[in-house]
Amino acid sequence: MEINRLIEGTLALSREIFGSDFIPLHRPVFEGNERQYLINCIDSNFVSSVGVKVTEFEEKVAKFTGAKYAVATVNGTAALHVAIELAGVKPGDEIISQAVTFIATCNAISYAGAEPLFVDVDVDTMGLSPVALKRFLEENAEKRTSGTFNKTSGKKISACIPMHTFGFPCRIAEIAEICADWDIALIEDAAESLGSYVGSCHTGTFASMATLSFNGNKVITTGGGGMIITNDSELAKRAKYITTTAKVPHPYEFVHDQIGYNYRMPNLNAALGCAQMERLEEFLTIKTQLADQWDAFFSKRGADFVKAIEGNKANHWLNTIILDSREDRDKFLKITNDNDIMTRPIWTLMSKLPMFKDCQTDGLENSIWLEDRVVNIPSSIPDGALKKLSN
Ligand SMILES: *Cc1c(COP(=O)(O)O)cnc(C)c1O
Numbered sequence: 001m002e003i004n005r006l007i008e009g010t011l012a013l014s015r016e017i018f019g020s021d022f023i024p025l026h027r028p029v030f031e032g033n034e035r036q037y038l039i040n041c042i043d044s045n046f047v048s049s050v051g052v053k054v055t056e057f058e059e060k061v062a063k064f065t066g067a068k069y070a071v072a073t074v075n076g077t078a079a080l081h082v083a084i085e086l087a088g089v090k091p092g093d094e095i096i097s098q099a100v101t102f103i104a105t106c107n108a109i110s111y112a113g114a115e116p117l118f119v120d121v122d123v124d125t126m127g128l129s130p131v132a133l134k135r136f137l138e139e140n141a142e143k144r145t146s147g148t149f150n151k152t153s154g155k156k157i158s159a160c161i162p163m164h165t166f167g168f169p170c171r172i173a174e175i176a177e178i179c180a181d182w183d184i185a186l187i188e189d190a191a192e193s194l195g196s197y198v199g200s201c202h203t204g205t206f207a208s209m210a211t212l213s214f215n216g217n218k219v220i221t222t223g224g225g226g227m228i229i230t231n232d233s234e235l236a237k238r239a240k241y242i243t244t245t246a247k248v249p250h251p252y253e254f255v256h257d258q259i260g261y262n263y264r265m266p267n268l269n270a271a272l273g274c275a276q277m278e279r280l281e282e283f284l285t286i287k288t289q290l291a292d293q294w295d296a297f298f299s300k301r302g303a304d305f306v307k308a309i310e311g312n313k314a315n316h317w318l319n320t321i322i323l324d325s326r327e328d329r330d331k332f333l334k335i336t337n338d339n340d341i342m343t344r345p346i347w348t349l350m351s352k353l354p355m356f357k358d359c360q361t362d363g364l365e366n367s368i369w370l371e372d373r374v375v376n377i378p379s380s381i382p383d384g385a386l387k388k389l390s391n
Contacts, residue, residue, distance in 0.1 A: 003328045006301055007335050010377065013297050014341045017290070017382050025342040026318060027380045028221045030272075031387075032279045037271040049244070051267025053274055058227070060277040061212070065194075065202040067229035069236030072265035072273075073243055076191045076213025076226035080108035082243055082263060083209045083228050084159060086235055087185035089114050093158040094150055094360075096136070096184070098128050099349040099367045101163045104213075105189050106350050109161070117150070117157065118351045118361040124309050126320075126346075126370060127170020128162035134178050136362045141182065148182045152360065159185040164193035164203050166376065167219070167317035168308050172198055172206040187211065191226075194219045195284045195315030196308070204229050209239075214269075219283060219317050220276035222269040279386070286385045287316040294319050294377065318376040326372040333375060346374035 014023055041047055054072050062070040073079040089095060091113025097105055099118040109116050120132040141148050141157055148157045160179050162170050172188060179186040190196075190204035191213035197203065204210030209232075214225035228239045246260030265273075291307075291314075298305035304322040308314040323329045329345060336343040349371050350356050351364060 003323070003331055006303055007332055009297065009301065010332075010336060011339055011341060013293075014336075014378055017293065018378055018380065019383060022340045023342055023378045024380060025344055025376060025378060026217050028216055029279070029283070029381045029386065030275075033275040034272055037275045038268065041268050041271040047268045048266050049262075049264045051270070053267045053270035054265055057222075057265070057270040057273040057277065060274060061194075061227055062229065064277065064280065065204055065229055067202075067205055067210075068231045069229065069233060071228045071236055071239040071243060072270060073226040073228065073263045074265055075224045076211055076215065077104040077108050078243070078261065078263040079211035079213070079226035079228045080104065080161075080187070080189060081111045082239055082261065083187050083211050084108055084112040084114065084161075085242070086209065086238055087159050087187055089158045089185070090156070092155060094153065094155045096128075096133065096157060096160040097350075098163055098165075099351040099361065099364050100126055100165060100346065100370060101189065101350060102191070102347055103350070103353075104191065105161055105163060106353075106356055110355070114158070115155075116350065116356060116359050118349075118356075118359055118364060118367075120362050120364050120366050121165070121370065122171065123366045123370065124306075125168050125170045126165035126306070126374070127168065127172075128160075128175055129366070130171045130174035130178055132362055133160070133175060137178070137182055140360075143182060148184055150360070157182075157184055159187055161187045161189050163189040163191070164196055166306075166320050167193045167196045167315040168306060168320075169193060169196050169198045169203050169312045169314065171309075172203065176206045190229075192218065192317050193315060195280065195317075197313040199311055205231070208232060209235060214273055214276075219287075219315055220273065220280055222265065222273040222276070225265050225269045225273060227265075282386055282389055283381060284315055286381050286389060287379070289385075290379065290382070291316040291319055317379065319379045321375050321377060322370070322373045323375060324373070329373055329375055336377075341378060343378070344376045346371055346376070
């Protein structure tokens with residue numbers, strides 16, 4: 001693959017698809033009932049933490065994902081924080097996760113007083129590797145009656161949080177089996193994978209809890225927002241309770257019986273979410289078409305355009321290529337961004353950040369390999385594409 005020609009072609013195709021202005025990596029689209037629902041919300045006076053749109057939004061996402069329950073939160077990080085607490089993680093515990101993730105995953109682990117352990121990802125999914133997970137546990141952990149413990153640190157490994165990177169599902173069914181064998185709670189960070197499936201099952205439905213994000217750059221947005229989805233009615237009830245200050249229901253008295261959080265999604269944000277959910281299927285259709293277009297372009301040039309593994313379906317949140325080297329990656333990023341076409345490298349590995357640099361890892365061979373090569377390319381819904389689709 002000749003990098004200069006690949007870059008030139010990417011610039012040209014980006015302009016062809018997205019036009020001559022600055023091209024963002026992923027912009028939100030508000031072409032449905034967003035304005036109307038927001039106005040209704042303001043007119044009703046219910047703009048804050050009480051209102052019918054929150055419940056409606058929760059029901060819509062639950063129905064779409066096939067989860068029985070959904071609890072909306074202020075953002076995805078808050079959803080993760082609460083899910084970690086509800087999974088029974090205690091301060092001083094350890095949680096297995098990926099070094100290939102957005103900082104939110106590790107921040108939430110830290111808020112709960114726990115520490116991450118970084119296990120390698122698979123190169124094809126860029127998500128937690130079940131083979132690496134199994135090996136890590138066999139080499140480093142021991143099962144006792146009270147759970148699984150890290151033989152080196154002596155700490156309890158109480159949870160595992162894999163992440164579906166850029167919307168490509170990881171091998172979550174295999175991971176779930178391993179976690180069950182080792183008696184480790186599983187939480188899916190599905191922040192990036194609304195609309196992604198493993199077989200016919202939506203990502204986020206393989207664990208006792210999963211979390212979503214509706215930040216401005218995600219597949220759908222509520223401005224800022226997140227959600228916990230679960231099939232467990234008790235967990236759903238407790239999630240709602242501690243995200244709404246743990247207030248004991250009463251017509252007028254203020255009684256709270258544990259430390260709770262003010263993590264509930266405001267009605268205004270949920271109103272936006274309801275309108276976005278109405279368009280989600282169309283967003284996904286267009287994003288698939290866009291991914292196919294990029295795929296045809298890169299495949300023809302022998303470049304590695306990432307796709308979901310056999311049997312899975314990606315939401316194509318962020319289109320992703322894997323270049324040959326760090327040098328190629330740097331060149332690609334520099335020239336595209338200099339040309340007002342936004343491209344981004346994958347995150348700096350969590351294990352390299354000052355807060356997490358001393359956390360135990362398994363060597364992270366694939367993670368390091370990917371960090372040197374992965375680039376995200378423009379992935380927005382192109383102007384006019386929604387109108388064209390509905391005509
Ligand atoms: C977006 C995201 C989150 C949640 O982020 P918020 O901005 O708090 O909604 C969590 N994990 C990953 C991997 C994400 O990409």
